Amino acid sequence: MTGFIIRRLIQSSLVILTMTVVVFLGVYAIGNPVDILMPDDATAAERDLAIKSLGLDKPLLIQYTTFLGNLLHGDLGTSFVYNIASIDLILLRLPATLELAICALFIAVLVGLPLGLFCGLRPGSRLDKLIMGASIVGFSIPNFWQGLMLIMLFSVILGWLPSTGRGELGIVFGIETSLATLDGIAHLLLPAINLSLYKLSLMIRLTRSGVREVMYLDYVRFARAKGLSETRIVTVHIMKIVLVPIITVLGMEFGSLIAFATVTETIFAWPGMGKLIIDSIMRLDRPVIAGYLVVIVLLFVFINLVVDITYSLLDPRIQVGGRSA
Amino acid sequence: MTDWINYDHPWRLAWRRYRQSPFAWIALIVCSIIIFAALFAPWLAPQNPYDLNVIDFFDAKLPPGSPSQSGFVYWLGTDGQGRDMLSAMLYGLRISLFVGVLSGLVAILIGMTLGMIAAYFGGWIDALIMRIVDFMLGFPTILVALMLLAILGQGVDKVIFALILVQWAYFARAVRSTALVEREKEYVEAAQSLGLSPQRIMFIHIMPNCLAPVIVLGTMQVASAISTEATLSFLGLGLPITEPSLGLLISNGYSNMLSGRYWISLYPGLLLLLTVFSINVVGDRLRDVLNPRLSR
Numbered sequence: 001m002t003g004f005i006i007r008r009l010i011q012s013s014l015v016i017l018t019m020t021v022v023v024f025l026g027v028y029a030i031g032n033p034v035d036i037l038m039p040d041d042a043t044a045a046e047r048d049l050a051i052k053s054l055g056l057d058k059p060l061l062i063q064y065t066t067f068l069g070n071l072l073h074g075d076l077g078t079s080f081v082y083n084i085a086s087i088d089l090i091l092l093r094l095p096a097t098l099e100l101a102i103c104a105l106f107i108a109v110l111v112g113l114p115l116g117l118f119c120g121l122r123p124g125s126r127l128d129k130l131i132m133g134a135s136i137v138g139f140s141i142p143n144f145w146q147g148l149m150l151i152m153l154f155s156v157i158l159g160w161l162p163s164t165g166r167g168e169l170g171i172v173f174g175i176e177t178s179l180a181t182l183d184g185i186a187h188l189l190l191p192a193i194n195l196s197l198y199k200l201s202l203m204i205r206l207t208r209s210g211v212r213e214v215m216y217l218d219y220v221r222f223a224r225a226k227g228l229s230e231t232r233i234v235t236v237h238i239m240k241i242v243l244v245p246i247i248t249v250l251g252m253e254f255g256s257l258i259a260f261a262t263v264t265e266t267i268f269a270w271p272g273m274g275k276l277i278i279d280s281i282m283r284l285d286r287p288v289i290a291g292y293l294v295v296i297v298l299l300f301v302f303i304n305l306v307v308d309i310t311y312s313l314l315d316p317r318i319q320v321g322g323r324s325a
Numbered sequence: 326m327t328d329w330i331n332y333d334h335p336w337r338l339a340w341r342r343y344r345q346s347p348f349a350w351i352a353l354i355v356c357s358i359i360i361f362a363a364l365f366a367p368w369l370a371p372q373n374p375y376d377l378n379v380i381d382f383f384d385a386k387l388p389p390g391s392p393s394q395s396g397f398v399y400w401l402g403t404d405g406q407g408r409d410m411l412s413a414m415l416y417g418l419r420i421s422l423f424v425g426v427l428s429g430l431v432a433i434l435i436g437m438t439l440g441m442i443a444a445y446f447g448g449w450i451d452a453l454i455m456r457i458v459d460f461m462l463g464f465p466t467i468l469v470a471l472m473l474l475a476i477l478g479q480g481v482d483k484v485i486f487a488l489i490l491v492q493w494a495y496f497a498r499a500v501r502s503t504a505l506v507e508r509e510k511e512y513v514e515a516a517q518s519l520g521l522s523p524q525r526i527m528f529i530h531i532m533p534n535c536l537a538p539v540i541v542l543g544t545m546q547v548a549s550a551i552s553t554e555a556t557l558s559f560l561g562l563g564l565p566i567t568e569p570s571l572g573l574l575i576s577n578g579y580s581n582m583l584s585g586r587y588w589i590s591l592y593p594g595l596l597l598l599l600t601v602f603s604i605n606v607v608g609d610r611l612r613d614v615l616n617p618r619l620s621r
Contacts (some may be wrong), residue, residue: 015460015463018460026472026476067336083608088492092618116590127407133348136602136605136606137602137611138596139597139605140548140552140602140605141598141601141602142556142572142594142597142598142601143554143556144555144556144559144560144572144575145555145559145575145590145594145598148579148590148594149591149594151583152582152587152590152591155586156582172586215534224369233376244520254510255464255465256465256467257465257466257467259464259468259471260465260467261468262467262468262471262560263556263559266560277471278560278561278562281471281562282561289475293472297470300463301463302342
């Protein structure tokens with residue numbers, strides 16, 4: 001187990017190192033930062049001075065090591081727009097995004113798991129067909145358009161829920177959250193539903209196929225033969241096995257939720273880091289773009305690592321020492 | 326006794342099984358209509374929405390069913406510039422499909438080649454290719470595309486490039502896993518003992534037997550590429566204003582939506598949904614039909 005974790009840690013560090021090269025080349029080397037930093041009417045002498053002071057006249061490798069050194073100190077430059085250190089700016093917005101993603105995941109599990117379980121236990125029934133059809137629609141609806149339609153229906157036509165912003169924040173266990181106030185929950189509802197719909201469909205399909213695979217295995221039939229109640233068979237025998245791949249997928253999908261939050265946050269003006277990155281791209285705020293990339297890579301590597309380790313703990317068939325399945 | 330006479334080509338068999346689902350049948354027909362509409366948009370559209378001589382600014386933001394100054398009816402209304410929505414959608418569909426299909430095809434080519442090479446040669450080549458694949462698949466499509474376009478800037482070519490880059494790894498993984506199984510079969514051994522070149526064995530002998538999963542994945546990926554492009558264009562990072570895909574049309578309607586002019590966002594979105602949905606249904610059915618595990 002320790003060997004496995006160490007190997008995964010080394011792999012993760014390699015991924016992070018590769019990504020720093022990509023981020024560096026992408027953000028600093030392809031474009032010329034001077035063009036953005038200097039006004040159009042700057043003289044050649046002024047430009048030269050700026051190039052020197054930014055270290056842009058040095059060889060690329062030196063520039064990269066400087067970049068890496070600064071990165072280790074958490075310094076990726078100051079946002080042009082907000083005039084705050086870019087990493088601080090992103091970390092300030094991170095909780096709002098996490099809140100949104102966690103709520104969306106929660107909705108997906110809470111609704112998707114029972115629906116998938118039902119479909120798996122009664123395959124071919126009318127309700128199963130209906131739910132499965134709906135799940136293909138859920139897969140196919142472009143996330144952003146679905147968000148617009150939610151706003152149109154619930155905010156414009158019905159006027160039930162607010163369409164923008166995060167609402168009033170309250171403090172629960174020392175964490176600032178929208179979930180603490182009614183106004184906050186009202187603001188959270190639409191974005192969370194918008195973000196969760198795709199994962200909800202995925203959840204239904206995963207659970208259904210998992211249940212169908214497990215349902216006819218010998219140990220389930222044996223449990224039936226023993227005369228155990230149907231509830232016990234479903235909740236203990238079937239769900240225990242079905243949940244293993246689902247937990248893994250959920251972990252990975254959490255990362256994708258954070259990625260898709262950029263879309264949801266833009267539509268609902270949710271003040272998270274997803275909206276920040278879109279705004280920054282529009283304003284060519286390079287330090288923030290670089291900071292976002294670094295934060296997101298670290299986040300993903302961390303999530304993937306946790307998922308892998310959890311998976312190997314949950315499923316004993318995965319050989320920890322040798323080849324992993 | 327005459328079993329071999331009744332032998333049917335697997336593709337024909339798959340086609341016959343495909344038709345057994347009426348739902349999938351309808352989806353296939355819808356798909357064909359959509360492709361037809363996109364191909365012949367210039368002849369089908371009531372007006373050329375990008376010809377400034379035809380557009381009447383006084384017709385801007387008319388609700389569906391309003392008559393135009395020049396006589397014909399705006400069945401789906403007009404947008405903020407007075408363009409006929411139906412025409413704009415047909416032209417937008419053209420661009421969306423073009424981007425989705427082209428990026429999908431190139432991604433298939435690259436993915437299949439690399440996946441095949443990985444499976445056939447194994448060893449460090451396999452390890453290298455698959456590490457890159459793992460790396461690519463470790464990050465969600467939309468995020469990678471977003472970052473690429475943030476760095477590269479807008480443009481059709483850049484969007485297609487980004488979509489290829491995020492898609493090829495899926496095909497490489499799928500082809501590799503099938504080709505690994507195929508590689509061990511007798512016909513490959515026979516071809517090898519005939520002294521055929523690795524290229525010939527890989528692409529003439531093994532490749533046709535790896536097509537089924539690629540076709541299924543390819544259908545789904547084209548749908549996902551169309552959706553991703555629309556999302557990127559909606560965010561303002563995808564196609565430029567001169568190349569208005571469905572995503573851009575929806576984005577243009579966004580500001581009008583809050584004042585009750587729903588049609589500018591609603592109809593392009595419905596068309597986008599219909600396109601992606603019908604492609605997905607076809608792909609879903611293809612998976613059932615082409616999956617050798619289920620056909621037994």
